[in-house]
Amino acid sequence: MHRALRWWPIALLILFLVAPYSALPLPGLLDGPLGSPGSLQLIALCLVYGALATGYDLLLGRTGLLSFGHALYFATGLYATDLAMLELQLPFAAAALFGIGCSVSLALLLGSVSLRVTGIGFSMVTLAFAQAGSILVQRNPGGVTGGEEGRAAPVEMLPDSLVGIENTANLYWIALGYLVLTLAIVHWTVSSPTGRVWEGIRENERRVEVLGLRPYGFKLLAFVIAGGLAGGGGVVYLLLTGGATPQAATSDATLALLVMVVLGGSGTRWGPLLGGVLYTWAGHRLGDLANSSAIADLPAVLRVPLSQPLFLLGALFVAVVYLLPGGLAKLPARIRAGRSEADRAGVPGPAHSLEGGTT
Numbered sequence: 001m002h003r004a005l006r007w008w009p010i011a012l013l014i015l016f017l018v019a020p021y022s023a024l025p026l027p028g029l030l031d032g033p034l035g036s037p038g039s040l041q042l043i044a045l046c047l048v049y050g051a052l053a054t055g056y057d058l059l060l061g062r063t064g065l066l067s068f069g070h071a072l073y074f075a076t077g078l079y080a081t082d083l084a085m086l087e088l089q090l091p092f093a094a095a096a097l098f099g100i101g102c103s104v105s106l107a108l109l110l111g112s113v114s115l116r117v118t119g120i121g122f123s124m125v126t127l128a129f130a131q132a133g134s135i136l137v138q139r140n141p142g143g144v145t146g147g148e149e150g151r152a153a154p155v156e157m158l159p160d161s162l163v164g165i166e167n168t169a170n171l172y173w174i175a176l177g178y179l180v181l182t183l184a185i186v187h188w189t190v191s192s193p194t195g196r197v198w199e200g201i202r203e204n205e206r207r208v209e210v211l212g213l214r215p216y217g218f219k220l221l222a223f224v225i226a227g228g229l230a231g232g233g234g235v236v237y238l239l240l241t242g243g244a245t246p247q248a249a250t251s252d253a254t255l256a257l258l259v260m261v262v263l264g265g266s267g268t269r270w271g272p273l274l275g276g277v278l279y280t281w282a283g284h285r286l287g288d289l290a291n292s293s294a295i296a297d298l299p300a301v302l303r304v305p306l307s308q309p310l311f312l313l314g315a316l317f318v319a320v321v322y323l324l325p326g327g328l329a330k331l332p333a334r335i336r337a338g339r340s341e342a343d344r345a346g347v348p349g350p351a352h353s354l355e356g357g358t359t
Contacts, residue, residue, distance in 0.1 A: 016176055044176075047176055048236050054186055056261060057266060058226045060261055062190055064202030069133075071248065071254040073103045073106060075134075077232060079234075082151055100231040111220050115220055134249045145244075162174075174236055268327070269329075
């Protein structure tokens with residue numbers, strides 16, 4: 001059974017691959033059948049945020065860098081791609097490369113400044129840059145960002161295969177491809193010699209310096225890779241939502257990524273992905289629950305808090321952090337550890353009676 005469970009990522013990937021061709025109803029989990037446009041749209045958003053959380057964990061869990069401005073690079077890829085089509089009249093492929101290039105360049109520029117300080121100073125500098133970017137987007141300089149309303153993506157500049165509800169499956173494939181690419185890049189970099197240096201920086205940066213290595217360059221590399229992955233997520237998000245909105249550039253967006261990583265398990269291979277998927281799914285489904293008739297019929301003392309999706313998300317987050325230290329990814333290990341302790345203590349298993357015989 002243990003060997004079989006090691007193959008669950010492949011089984012999950014196969015499930016994602018067949019999802020657009022399935023009419024399986026999942027009441028409570030999705031509004032419609034698995035392969036319906038609405039369900040594919042929600043699953044695609046979950047995959048995008050799962051990939052974003054995985055890329056963010058390259059900083060938080062792998063290198064020990066607590067950044068409060070990661071959403072800035074996601075918003076850069078989103079807005080730069082949109083504006084390249086609207087203002088520069090670039091085709092989508094060229095605009096997407098332009099958007100990702102802008103995210104990488106901005107991460108290189110701001111990272112080179114932010115990483116001059118460490119600890120809480122680094123976090124505050126990244127937060128300041130993120131706030132400046134959010135204000136810039138909302139102030140709508142030159143009328144290019146659209147202010148609080150944002151800018152819609154130009155349908156005429158997008159490929160026909162990516163426009164319309166009937167092509168939702170194609171957008172789903174792009175989101176799935178982005179997730180697989182992000183997982184591959186993160187796994188490859190973490191398993192490389194550079195990834196081992198990142199681990200050393202997270203554990204003890206001074207020791208890395210004593211070994212003759214310069215942590216600054218390695219941290220900047222992690223910062224730029226994470227920023228580029230976030231920019232790619234902005235491109236996919238633009239396709240899924242059909243436009244760029246200022247909410248993507250707020251510090252709340254980065255805090256949501258932080259919650260996703262902690263929820264799933266920081267520094268683990270699959271934890272950030274699980275946290276991103278669960279948080280995004282819960283954010284949409286709990287909103288429906290909060291507006292349901294079942295909540296509306298409750299007494300006011302219960303109806304008022306339960307009608308707020310953020311309250312429900314917060315309660316879910318507190319419960320997971322309290323009951324599952326280390327996140328969802330540590331749950332199997334905790335179960336195995338509990339079984340081992342029970343075996344060492346002589347507690348009879350389910351297949352044995354209290355007298356020591358078999359049932």
